[in-house]
Amino acid sequence: MAFDGLTLNPGSGGAVLATDSFTDTDSQARIMPFGAIAFGPLNGPYTPVDAEHGVPVHQQTGATWAVSLAAIPLATGAATATLQAAQGAVLESIDSRLAGTLTVGTHAVTQSGAWTVGVSGTVPVSGPLTDTQLRASAVPVSLASVPTHAVTQSGAWSVSITGTPAVTLGAALPAGTNNIGDVDVLTLPAITIAAAQTLATVTTVGTVTTLTTCATVTNLAQLGGQAVAMGTGARSAGTQRVTIATDDVVPAQAIAGTSGGTTPYSFLSTAAVQAAAIKASAGQVYGLRFFNKNASPVYVRLYNQTTTPSTSDTPNYRCMVPGNTAVGGFVDTVPPGITFGTGIGIRVTAGVADNDATALPVNDVMGNVLYK
Numbered sequence: 001m002a003f004d005g006l007t008l009n010p011g012s013g014g015a016v017l018a019t020d021s022f023t024d025t026d027s028q029a030r031i032m033p034f035g036a037i038a039f040g041p042l043n044g045p046y047t048p049v050d051a052e053h054g055v056p057v058h059q060q061t062g063a064t065w066a067v068s069l070a071a072i073p074l075a076t077g078a079a080t081a082t083l084q085a086a087q088g089a090v091l092e093s094i095d096s097r098l099a100g101t102l103t104v105g106t107h108a109v110t111q112s113g114a115w116t117v118g119v120s121g122t123v124p125v126s127g128p129l130t131d132t133q134l135r136a137s138a139v140p141v142s143l144a145s146v147p148t149h150a151v152t153q154s155g156a157w158s159v160s161i162t163g164t165p166a167v168t169l170g171a172a173l174p175a176g177t178n179n180i181g182d183v184d185v186l187t188l189p190a191i192t193i194a195a196a197q198t199l200a201t202v203t204t205v206g207t208v209t210t211l212t213t214c215a216t217v218t219n220l221a222q223l224g225g226q227a228v229a230m231g232t233g234a235r236s237a238g239t240q241r242v243t244i245a246t247d248d249v250v251p252a253q254a255i256a257g258t259s260g261g262t263t264p265y266s267f268l269s270t271a272a273v274q275a276a277a278i279k280a281s282a283g284q285v286y287g288l289r290f291f292n293k294n295a296s297p298v299y300v301r302l303y304n305q306t307t308t309p310s311t312s313d314t315p316n317y318r319c320m321v322p323g324n325t326a327v328g329g330f331v332d333t334v335p336p337g338i339t340f341g342t343g344i345g346i347r348v349t350a351g352v353a354d355n356d357a358t359a360l361p362v363n364d365v366m367g368n369v370l371y372k
Contacts, residue, residue, distance in 0.1 A: 006031065262286050262370040265346070269298075269365035273357055274348040278369060280306040283344050284337030285317075287370035291329035292321040294364040299352050302369075306343035311355040315347070316340065318354075321365065329366075337372070344371055 008014035018034040038046035039056055047053050220228055244250055265278045292298055301315035317338060322328035350358035
């Protein structure tokens with residue numbers, strides 16, 4: 001707040017008194033002096049009133065101050081009598097500062113209703129537990145406290161055998177019989193013969209799951225669940241696989257087929273850049289055939305991507321088609337194939353830079369890409 005200044009003894013250099021102007025209730029402009037408050041004994045010393053020193057206040061003689069214990073918070077968990085004594089001391093301290101007389105009486109407190117008591121840690125329990133208490137939580141039981149009892153089997157025992165028991169045939173079965181005692185051999189389940197077992201001579205066997213070693217097989221109808229194919233001519237599903245040794249030479253002959261070949265991509269130039277996504281998945285390029293009858297060369301670029309290439313893309317394969325009015329070009333065959341792991345894209349322009357966008361001459365450039 002800015003104060004006005006009132007000079008005492010004007011014209012003689014008197015002191016300046018801090019004042020402020022205001023409008024009184026009679027609408028007259030007044031000037032009010034500003035001063036500081038201090039306290040202390042008569043004739044000093046005085047203590048100025050500020051943020052640290054407040055104005056002392058004393059209770060008027062004979063006045064009564066209403067104080068309620070209900071307004072004083074009690075400490076959590078302490079006994080009621082102890083709390084009353086502690087809070088009474090607080091009130092007496094207030095009374096001494098008020099320079100009056102304050103009497104605090106004690107009050108007996110009686111508990112009524114239900115008390116809720118929280119229990120933490122381990123609480124000893126005496127006496128038997130009810131069924132509800134036992135089911136409420138797991139009760140540890142020691143096997144040492146469980147008595148042992150001898151068990152005697154009575155009645156019939158049922159024994160189950162899991163797995164495939166080993167079967168050993170000491171000698172050949174007599175010819176013309178399919179029975180061992182009262183068991184029909186042909187109705188037996190599949191038998192596994194391990195390497196340590198010997199099967200001398202068997203005239204007829206329905207199914208053998210595993211046969212480690214067999215010296216001679218006169219007639220084998222199936223191998224791996226497929227009929228065994230013999231002789232020459234067209235092979236069936238049962239034909240055995242033949243592995244050629246690395247030091248053998250096998251003559252090969254190309255045979256024309258109606259399937260399994262490459263797929264062609266072909267274009268004839270228009271007055272534009274030739275750009276396309278040839279294949280939107282992984283593939284391989286096996287051949288390139290490009291021809292140009294314009295005097296200026298054109299430039300072919302292949303890209304490993306699924307979308308149509310643009311000037312910002314980087315090619316994986318570049319080549320140039322020579323210019324020749326009598327027709328120039330090239331034929332590039334790649335038997336192993338050029339691998340494109342993502343996709344196959346093409347872009348052909350009349351300029352050499354990768355970001356060139358010069359259109360091709362109309363009907364002057366032919367292109368073919370053979371891919372899989």
